[in-house]
Amino acid sequence: MAGPPRDDFGFEHLPETDQSFENALQKARAGARLTVDDGVELMTTGTEFDGIDPVRKELVLEAADRRRAEMVGDEVTFVANLNNNVTTACTTGCLFCNFKNTAHLFESDSDIEHSGFTKSPEESREIVERAVDMGIYEVTSVSGLHPALVLDEEHREILESYDNPAAEVNYKPPAVYDADPVSYTTQLDAMSVDGVHVHSMTPEEAHHAKRGTDWSYEDVYRRLADAGLDSAPGTAAEILVPEVRDVICPGKIGTDEWVAGMEGAMDAGLDVTATIMYGHVENEMHRVRHLKVVRDLQDRYGGIREFVPLSFVYQNTPLYDRGLVTGGASDDEDELMIAVARLFLDNVEHIQSSWVKFGNAKALKLLNCGADDLMGTILSEEITKRAGGEFGEFRSFDDYVEMITAIGRHPVERSTDYRTRRPLDIDDGPHGPMLGPRADGTPMLTNQDSPAAADD
16 A cells, blocks of 8 residues: 555545455356455455465456456457647646646736646647547547636626636636636537547536536536537546545545536436546555446446546655655556456446556556556647656557557457447558548657647
8 A cells, every 4th residue: 555554544444344355256256246345355355464465366367357358358449549638727736636737827927937738729729630630539638627717608607797706616717817728618619620539528627617507517518518529538536435535635526526427427428437546545445435436327327438547646746745645556456456447347348557657568467457448549648747657648559559469469449439449450560540530541650740749
């Protein structure tokens, strides 16, 4: 466990159960639905002693890898995508984050230098245009909660009607800032180039996009879909247990609000993903309780296309600077997180291994622990980089084919929703995307030629 002993935080939920590891493993091997206690036993390799038992760990990994093969086969998927985050200005102050900057630094009368940015809709469109020319077909956009950023102009009028909008509804007019992000709907429309799939608007952002109104999440997501939104990322989840959120992100929406946002997106007809950000102050009980929230949501709605475990990158974060953590998750914890997610989430087909978080060798290892997806080309990835990530921002199709083939699996280009799939053969290279609106199989360029690099 990274950071101080878990008892230092006074958590109510601890990794203690009346189940045995052997019984939990037997249920996992048989394909039975696991309880939270089962998951904790597998995640800890047995709660009767401290530390991870290497022999038991391998048994859990083997069970997860078999389940992966039964559920989705031997294909490993990836997408041609771009990250285009609109702004780093934010007012939330999460202790795990070094991507965002305090919003007042962006005000015109501030004389404090910072490395943040706010893109205009025109800038967003130019970035996406160049990426679509290279063959990408997914744009992921996750941004800070800029006080001037509104859902649309009707939303702005409502916020401006408050007597003290800055204090009451966290709104300041664009004139206060050096750069104007305009609105979510305008940004989404700008990024919707030639039918590219726009994957954006976390529950936290949707909450920001309805602040000061009585609009439902479904209302908000329907307006966003009309503007060009195609699916919503289930980030902002971190750990969906209130006592952990109280430590790492007390200013963020709570567990119930995150669930309500996801429900609203799916009620609006959108596919979603779900995530977990682990390896900081939480323990194994918190991780499995988080999985239970996701599984219950999927039981009710069925719209979660993939689950994405995100190992905490700690180096440049307030949690680390303040001594609340001394590191991130261990290799054993990363492997068991993927494996238990595969065994516990019996209603979610796809589980992602992140080369951005783990690097190549470890990301490939996790494909043998239950994962079946290896992210995407990621022409820019600011969030992990600013937190201290070391593993780059670009992955070519040829890289993917070579890496996946090397472990005996089958590389497959996929659409964001997994419904369109294109197998690739190592002998048919060089390889490039074919599913994008302007893609013709031409290999994508190097990182130095990426749209993000062009803006540096």
